Amino acid sequence: MWTFFHKLASPPHFYDLAAKFIPWFAVIGSVFVIYGTVAGLFLAPADYQQGDAFRIIYVHVPSAYLSMMAYMIMAVSAGIGLIWRIKLSHAVAAAAAPLGAWFTFLALMTGSIWGRPMWGTWWEWGDPRLTSELIMLFLYFGYMALRAAIDDTAKADKASAVLALVGAVNIPIIHFSVEWWSSLHQGATLVREGGPAIQTGMLYPLLAMIFGFTFIFGALLLGRVRTEVLFRERRSRWVRKLVLPAGDLG
Amino acid sequence: MSEILDMGNYGAYVWSSFGLTLIVLVACVIQGRNRHKSVFNDVRTRIRSMEPE
Numbered sequence: 001m002w003t004f005f006h007k008l009a010s011p012p013h014f015y016d017l018a019a020k021f022i023p024w025f026a027v028i029g030s031v032f033v034i035y036g037t038v039a040g041l042f043l044a045p046a047d048y049q050q051g052d053a054f055r056i057i058y059v060h061v062p063s064a065y066l067s068m069m070a071y072m073i074m075a076v077s078a079g080i081g082l083i084w085r086i087k088l089s090h091a092v093a094a095a096a097a098p099l100g101a102w103f104t105f106l107a108l109m110t111g112s113i114w115g116r117p118m119w120g121t122w123w124e125w126g127d128p129r130l131t132s133e134l135i136m137l138f139l140y141f142g143y144m145a146l147r148a149a150i151d152d153t154a155k156a157d158k159a160s161a162v163l164a165l166v167g168a169v170n171i172p173i174i175h176f177s178v179e180w181w182s183s184l185h186q187g188a189t190l191v192r193e194g195g196p197a198i199q200t201g202m203l204y205p206l207l208a209m210i211f212g213f214t215f216i217f218g219a220l221l222l223g224r225v226r227t228e229v230l231f232r233e234r235r236s237r238w239v240r241k242l243v244l245p246a247g248d249l250g
Numbered sequence: 251m252s253e254i255l256d257m258g259n260y261g262a263y264v265w266s267s268f269g270l271t272l273i274v275l276v277a278c279v280i281q282g283r284n285r286h287k288s289v290f291n292d293v294r295t296r297i298r299s300m301e302p303e
Contacts, residue, residue: 234293239297
């Protein structure tokens with residue numbers, strides 16, 4: 001068990017293994033997303049209150065879920081890197097940030113587009129759910145800007161890890177904002193007392209989308225971690241072997 | 251067909267949400283690939299420049 005983890009955390013081994021997993025993740029993710037999109041747009045019945053506008057849920061919820069999941073991956077990896085000094089975990093944290101920012105952007109945009117016909121407004125300043133999600137976007141930007149400002153990778157890892165961990169306090173705030181304060185945003189659909197508040201014809205495409213998005217996110221994340229590892233290991237022998245064509249080894 | 255596109259008068263909202271999501275996902279794939287290529291090439295240039303001829 002431990003030798004497995006030890007081997008996994010070794011950069012060259014991870015670099016090769018990730019390359020094998022990426023296409024599988026991409027294919028599995030795409031299959032579920034294609035099913036979820038077709039079923040969500042055309043097969044699921046229209047909502048009795050929101051009509052066809054509710055179909056935005058099929059892109060909004062997976063994006064919002066992954067925007068938070070990416071932050072947790074970033075903060076936990078950064079914390080592990082800080083405490084146990086595992087190099088690979090800092091690479092994971094650094095790789096998760098831009099993806100998290102993209103999914104946060106998607107959650108905000110699709111939420112805004114959904115809000116216009118349902119709430120009559122694109123955006124409501126001071127709304128707890130909307131504001132805390134926007135703060136998360138700025139946390140991602142701050143994290144990336146801080147990393148970009150520090151040339152020394154080890155120092156950038158430490159400083160940005162502290163920022164990621166402090167900012168993690170925002171995650172429960174986002175999640176519980178719709179319960180703690182009054183918000184325009186509707187309450188939880190899936191993870192709530194008494195089970196999901198949605199009928200199965202609407203539920204299955206949503207679960208497929210969440211599942212599919214997660215795999216696509218996984219493929220994107222593994223790809224970005226590989227890039228990070230390649231750069232961080234640029235002085236090592238295995239990278240030298242990797243980037244120089246076979247006859248060029250000297 | 252127009253009924254499908256219409257989405258009960260919410261067509262513009264529904265389709266723009268799905269379209270934007272598709273664009274961002276594709277952009278993520280392209281951005282990741284480009285970055286990997288450019289880092290790979292930078293690392294190679296750097297290693298070559300250090301090699302004794």
